[in-house]
């Protein structure tokens with residue numbers, strides 16, 4: 001971030017940050033640099049680049065000029081020190097965790113996790129002798145009790161999906177640091193417009209940029225942003241970080257993620273996705289404002305409807321996370337996602353099939369309003385008991401509220417509920 005931008009408001013920075021037309025013949029967006037590799041004029045130049053003595057691009061799997069602009073922009077917006085953009089949110093989560101973990105290690109995570117994150121943590125990592133302890137994200141005592149001498153990090157989501165819980169990030173960060181652990185936060189549902197976890201003590205932030213950051217359902221991507229705050233060698237849990245600290249100092253984790261995992265697992269994002277994400281980012285603040293306002297209004301409407309049995313949204317005063325969300329999000333809003341319950345699965349299906357405006361699909365954070373019945377779709381392969389235990393009941397519908405006129409969204413919900 002340059003000095004001029006540091007004085008600007010987020011709404012201005014999200015448009016202008018790291019966009020430097022003078023570097024690109026006056027173009028107001030960086031070009032899509034669609035080249036698999038980059039020519040070096042001398043043998044010394046390529047050798048020096050591989051040796052890390054100079055920063056040049058080599059090969060698209062490693063870095064790409066378009067992606068680099070988005071990385072700088074996202075790091076600046078989260079007030080982080082550096083970022084790596086990857087092929088998906090799951091790539092960012094997998095690479096970050098793999099860089100932090102070794103066989104035999106443990107970590108502590110919220111039990112309310114995005115479905116693929118849950119499967120990665122509980123099923124995939126178990127194959128490599130890595131144990132994930134799942135706890136209630138609102139229960140700090142349970143979090144602390146789950147920490148052992150093998151624990152390497154704490155992992156939370158700013159707003160859980162679809163539990164809609166909002167953990168106290170500052171308290172979780174203090175707890176993690178007392179035990180010499182970093183706090184990693186998936187902040188996909190909040191975006192840096194609503195909350196910047198690094199400012200609340202987190203050490204690493206992850207986003208699926210597929211959602212609100214791109215905002216138009218046209219690009220897939222993920223990013224990991226390193227706050228550069230964690231003292232890896234000050235904690236006796238990270239002796240394997242020494243070479244990375246020596247090479248990159250405060251950005252040791254980002255270097256480990258990039259060097260050990262991202263480039264070898266080949267989780268590269270195509271530059272078109274970085275380009276599309278940058279176009280989406282320009283309107284992030286405006287879109288988020290409308291998402292928040294619409295979601296609160298839809299939540300109030302659903303809460304008062306006799307055919308809706310229950311509703312989960314942290315913007316409603318009776319939600320267990322309402323007070324924490326109010327403090328963390330400074331009254332700007334409570335997210336664009338909510339969950340509500342109808343009579344049973346059959347009723348949920350009839351409701352979905354009656355909708356005319358709302359799209360039925362597996363995504364969230366699009367400018368269009370989206371609905372899904374998680375138990376019969378994303379979670380269909382889960383055993384019934386496990387699905388219930390993690391709060392995916394068969395009467396649950398998840399709504400990602402878009403930026404349309406809220407009267408039209410409510411009218412569509414109204415006619416679908418009336419048909420039941």
Ligand SMILES: Cc1ncc(COP(=O)(O)O)c(C=O)c1O
Nearest residue numbers: 088089090114186188208210221
């Ligand atoms: C909170 C959260 N994190 C991560 C992901 C994964 O992102 P992607 O689909 O880009 O891999 C999702 C996807 O829905 C999500 O909701």
